[in-house]
Structure formats: C-alpha cells, structure tokens
Amino acid sequence: MSLEIEIYKSDDGKCKVELIGRLDTNTAPDFDTKIATVEHAEFPIQVVDLARLEYLSSAGVRSLFKARKAASDAGGQLLLVHPQPQVKKVFDIIKALPSTSVFESQEEMDRYLDAMQRKSG
Amino acid sequence: MSLEIEIYKSDDGKCKVELIGRLDTNTAPDFDTKIATVEHAEFPIQVVDLARLEYLSSAGVRSLFKARKAASDAGGQLLLVHPQPQVKKVFDIIKALPSTSVFESQEEMDRYLDAMQRKSG
Amino acid sequence: MTERFVLRNQLPEVESFQRRLEALLRGYAFSDDLIHDLSLISEEMLVNIVHYGYPESEAGEREIKVVLAIDEARRICLEIRDDAIPFNPLAAEERDIDDDRLGGWGIPMLKTLTDHVEYARVGSENVLTLERSERDS
Amino acid sequence: MTERFVLRNQLPEVESFQRRLEALLRGYAFSDDLIHDLSLISEEMLVNIVHYGYPESEAGEREIKVVLAIDEARRICLEIRDDAIPFNPLAAEERDIDDDRLGGWGIPMLKTLTDHVEYARVGSENVLTLERSERDS
Ligand SMILES: Nc1ncnc2c1ncn2[C@@H]1O[C@H](COP(=O)(O)OP(=O)(O)O)[C@@H](O)[C@H]1O
Numbered sequence: 001m002s003l004e005i006e007i008y009k010s011d012d013g014k015c016k017v018e019l020i021g022r023l024d025t026n027t028a029p030d031f032d033t034k035i036a037t038v039e040h041a042e043f044p045i046q047v048v049d050l051a052r053l054e055y056l057s058s059a060g061v062r063s064l065f066k067a068r069k070a071a072s073d074a075g076g077q078l079l080l081v082h083p084q085p086q087v088k089k090v091f092d093i094i095k096a097l098p099s100t101s102v103f104e105s106q107e108e109m110d111r112y113l114d115a116m117q118r119k120s121g
Numbered sequence: 122m123s124l125e126i127e128i129y130k131s132d133d134g135k136c137k138v139e140l141i142g143r144l145d146t147n148t149a150p151d152f153d154t155k156i157a158t159v160e161h162a163e164f165p166i167q168v169v170d171l172a173r174l175e176y177l178s179s180a181g182v183r184s185l186f187k188a189r190k191a192a193s194d195a196g197g198q199l200l201l202v203h204p205q206p207q208v209k210k211v212f213d214i215i216k217a218l219p220s221t222s223v224f225e226s227q228e229e230m231d232r233y234l235d236a237m238q239r240k241s242g
Numbered sequence: 243m244t245e246r247f248v249l250r251n252q253l254p255e256v257e258s259f260q261r262r263l264e265a266l267l268r269g270y271a272f273s274d275d276l277i278h279d280l281s282l283i284s285e286e287m288l289v290n291i292v293h294y295g296y297p298e299s300e301a302g303e304r305e306i307k308v309v310l311a312i313d314e315a316r317r318i319c320l321e322i323r324d325d326a327i328p329f330n331p332l333a334a335e336e337r338d339i340d341d342d343r344l345g346g347w348g349i350p351m352l353k354t355l356t357d358h359v360e361y362a363r364v365g366s367e368n369v370l371t372l373e374r375s376e377r378d379s
Numbered sequence: 380m381t382e383r384f385v386l387r388n389q390l391p392e393v394e395s396f397q398r399r400l401e402a403l404l405r406g407y408a409f410s411d412d413l414i415h416d417l418s419l420i421s422e423e424m425l426v427n428i429v430h431y432g433y434p435e436s437e438a439g440e441r442e443i444k445v446v447l448a449i450d451e452a453r454r455i456c457l458e459i460r461d462d463a464i465p466f467n468p469l470a471a472e473e474r475d476i477d478d479d480r481l482g483g484w485g486i487p488m489l490k491t492l493t494d495h496v497e498y499a500r501v502g503s504e505n506v507l508t509l510e511r512s513e514r515d516s
C-alpha cells in the first residue's frame with residue numbers, strides 16, 4: 001500500500017527511476033523529494049519505469065508532470081515507460097499528455113530518442 | 122549486429138545491467154570486461170535485464186555463467202530477468218540452469234529475493 | 243446490501259477508506275478494473291473535500307459520510323456527503339486542452355469512470371451520488 | 380535452390396556468414412524462429428571448427444565450405460565441410476547434468492534445433508549435414 005522508489009544511474013549520464021506500488025496523494029511527496037535529488041545537468045534524460053506501478057491517482061500525475069517540467073526547464077527530458085493497464089487508463093483520461101512522453105516499451109523509447117538525436121545532430 | 126551494455130547502479134547497492142542486441146562469440150568478451158568492473162562488495166545483487174537481448178549463443182551463455190559464478194564466489198548473486206522467446210529457448214536447452222536464476226518478470230524476482238531475505242533474516 | 247462509513251477530514255482516513263472499499267468489493271467478486279476505478283474516484287473526491295472543502299484549522303474535526311450500496315443487478319452506488327463549503331464538481335469548468343496547470347484531473351476522472359453522477363446541495367451538505375457497473379473490457 | 384559459401388577459418392567470417400544466411404532465409408519468408416535456430420547452429424558449429432579444428436598458426440588460411448539447399452517441401456539442408464582435425468560432434472560425449480563446466484552447450488543445441496544430423500569423415504574432410512524444416516510453435 002505504498003511506494004518504493006529505486007533510482008539507478010549509469011556512468012554515461014542515464015538515470016532510470018523505478019516506481020513500485022502506488023503513486024497517490026500519500027506517496028507523491030516522497031516521489032517529489034527523491035526525483036529532485038537527481039541532478040539535471042548530470043542526467044539530462046530521466047526515464048521513469050512504470051512497469052511495477054499498480055496505481056496512479058491525479059496527485060501522482062501532478063508529481064510526474066512537475067518532474068517532467070523541471071527536467072525540460074533544465075534543458076533535459078523526463079520520459080515514462082511501461083505503463084500498466086490501470087495506469088494507462090489514467091493517462092488516457094488525461095488526453096493532454098503529449099504522445100512523446102509515455103512509451104509502451106523501451107524499444108519504442110529508443111527509437112524516439114534516436115530520431116531526436118538525428119534531428120539535433 | 123552488436124551488443125550494447127548499459128550498467129545502472131543505485132545508491133543502495135543495486136546494480137542492473139541491460140543487454141541490448143546480441144550476446145554471442147563476438148560480443149561476449151565485451152560483456153566479460155564490463156561486468157567485471159562492477160564491484161561485488163558494493164553490489165552483491167546484480168540483475169541482468171534481457172528484455173532487449175535478441176540473440177544468445179553458447180558463447181554468451183558461458184559468459185553469463187562465468188559472471189554468475191564470480192558473483193556467487195564473492196558471496197553475491199547474479200540474476201537474469203525478462204528473457205525473450207529466442208533467449209528462453211536457449212535456456213530451455215540448457216536444462217542444468219537452476220530455476221532460481223532466470224525470472225520472467227521483475228515481480229517474480231522480487232518474490233524470490235524477499236523469500237530469500239526472510240530465510241536469512 | 244448497504245454499508246456506511248464515516249471518515250474524519252484528514253488524509254490517512256481517505257487511504258484507509260480506500261483499502262476497506264477495495265476489500266469489500268473484492269469480497270463481492272467485482273473485477274480488478276472496477277475496484278480500481280471506484281477506489282481511484284474515491285481518492286479523487288475525498289482528497290478534494292479534505293483539501294478544499296474545510297478550513298485547515300478544522301482538519302480531522304469534521305465528518306464525511308459515505309454510503310456504498312450494491313443492488314441485485316450488481317450496480318454500485320456510492321454516496322459521498324460532506325458539510326464543507328458548497329461545491330458542485332459537475333458544474334466546475336471543463337479543463338481545456340491548452341490548460342497548462344499541472345493538476346485538475348480529478349473531475350475528468352470522475353466523469354469518465356462512472357456511469358452516472360449527480361450532485362445536490364441538501365441543507366448544509368454536498369451530496370455526490372455516483373453509479374458504476376462492470377464494463378466490457 | 381542451392382547456395383554455396385566459402386569461409387576462411389576466422390571469427391569475423393562466421394558472423395558475416397550468419398548475416399548472409401539470415402538475409403537469404405528471410406528472402407524465402409521463413410519464420411524468425413527457424414532463421415534464429417539455423418543462424419545459432421551455424422555459429423555454434425563454425426566457431427567450434429575455427430576454435431578447435433585448426434592450429435592457431437593457420438588462422439585465416441584455411442577454407443570452410445557451406446552449402447545451403449532448400450527443397451520443394453521447404454526443407455532446409457545445411458552442409459558444413461572443413462579439412463580440420465577429425466571430429467564427430469554426434470559421437471561427442473553427452474554433457475551430464477552435474478557437469479559444472481561453464482561451456483559445452485554447442486552440441487546439445489545442434490541436436491535440439493535440427494530435425495536430422497549426419498556426420499561423415501570423407502577423405503581429409505569433416506562433413507556435417509543437417510536438416511531442418513519449420514516447426515509448429
Ligand atoms: N470538494 C471541493 N470543494 C471545493 N473546491 C473543490 C472541491 N473539489 C475540487 N475543487 C476545486 O476544483 C478544482 C479542480 O479539482 P480537480 O479536478 O480534482 O483538480 P486539482 O485538485 O488537481 O486542482 C480544484 O483545484 C478546486 O479549486
């Protein structure tokens with residue numbers, strides 16, 4: 001009935017955040033605090049892995065959006081991957097979410113990042 | 122036609138290695154070198170994520186086994202997760218592989234690790 | 243069957259209500275999908291009441307009443323009653339696409355995940371009644 | 380159809396053969412599963428020949444010949460011919476379960492992933508012939 005947050009970092013500036021459990025009114029503040037510890041300069045691309053997120057309420061959505069905005073304000077990106085059915089349902093209600101920020105699979109995300117890099121490079 | 126190896130580490134001693142592409146005669150030496158850089162004392166549990174591994178030959182199996190043995194010799198563990206069908210097929214041929222080292226999902230692996238911890242704690 | 247709950251206006255009560263609601267519906271063999279949706283709507287509506295309905299100074303001192311009813315057709319009716327400031331979520335302005343506020347999702351969820359919703363101000367109370375049955379998936 | 384390949388006894392040749400084999404079979408609309416299996420067996424057998432069959436000092440100087448044939452029934456026949464030291468993989472000792480060597484998987488794969496395998500020593504050559512058709516999955 002709670003949230004576990006695992007933050008993994010690679011030597012080459014990739015950061016992956018795994019959310020396990022529920023991101024809701026109760027647990028969102030903990031997510032806010034932990035995601036804020038990831039330096040944007042060092043980790044411009046932050047991937048939030050939702051594979052084990054069972055429940056997302058609007059308080060959680062708000063936290064994800066805040067983190068996404070913080071990343072993009074700092075010139076980086078925060079991407080979401082592997083939403084499960086209940087979580088996908090919530091994203092579907094929130095139609096305003098750009099399709100370029102939630103990816104079904106890591107492959108789909110890789111293709112997006114590759115395309116982006118080709119454009120900017 | 123090659124292998125990408127992404128190594129992620131958490132502050133609390135978890136290490137996740139993502140293999141993308143092919144682990145075969147050509148690429149196994151690169152895996153051997155990179156996995157050897159992960160300190161067993163600091164990261165007793167190493168998780169190798171096979172979600173994006175498309176091809177595994179016996180040279181790759183040998184490398185995974187070597188890494189697994191190095192981890193257990195050092196008192197740690199190396200676990201494999203998310204084998205795709207072609208990779209699962211290879212593991213099936215190698216019946217000797219203990220069922221406690223390849224997991225279909227992260228949840229399954231978590232349950233195993235929890236049970237282990239309860240036993241030892 | 244009808245079940246009554248009384249919650250104080252503070253967040254931990256919302257969470258424990260959700261757990262009880264989920265367990266109860268699970269006992270009636272409703273689908274994970276339906277249980278998820280009702281739990282989610284409950285969180286959205288109850289947290290809003292706690293956050294916006296009462297002054298900070300009265301936190302934990304007021305009561306929110308919830309009635310859960312399941313009829314023979316397995317239609318679920320949830321009634322949420324509070325004596326907070328008048329607020330009709332159905333009359334609240336629709337969020338528009340260009341809206342760049344980070345929040346404001348609770349009410350769209352209420353509308354999408356229920357079959358029918360009604361609001362009434364009855365005396366000093368907000369009464370929100372919502373219905374939901376199993377959906378084909 | 381029949382296609383002939385000549386490889387030098389060095390690892391990069393094995394990999395490029397695999398790529399050509401995969402492309403060719405893809406052109407014939409074989410399943411990913413079958414293509415995977417034949418590519419895998421090829422790697423296993425050809426790498427073994429390169430590693431164990433020839434002295435290190437002759438690396439890259441000898442030829443391994445491969446013939447791929449596909450018959451009307453879409454049965455695939457792969458013949459691998461080398462002039463390395465005599466070695467019959469079918470006569471090689473079975474790995475046993477308690478075997479704690481880290482390797483030794485190439486030959487079990489050969490047996491599992493083909494429908495039929497034959498070995499012959501013909502003059503100074505090892506001739507390994509294997510057959511494989513689509514399998515129900
Ligand atoms: N029970 C309530 N009492 C008073 N105002 C409310 C109530 N519920 C919602 N509101 C108002 O409606 C707005 C939209 O609510 P909602 O869609 O849940 O999004 P959010 O809570 O993220 O702002 C809130 O910001 C608040 O101003």
Ligand SMILES: Nc1ncnc2c1ncn2[C@@H]1O[C@H](COP(=O)(O)OP(=O)(O)O)[C@@H](O)[C@H]1O
Nearest residue numbers: 179427428431432466471482483484485486487
């Ligand atoms: N072409 C070959 N020529 C000579 N010896 C071979 C050949 N292929 C395999 N062998 C022998 O058979 C053993 C088992 O081969 P294999 O099952 O592919 O496993 P591995 O190569 O991992 O040892 C090898 O260790 C080697 O001694």
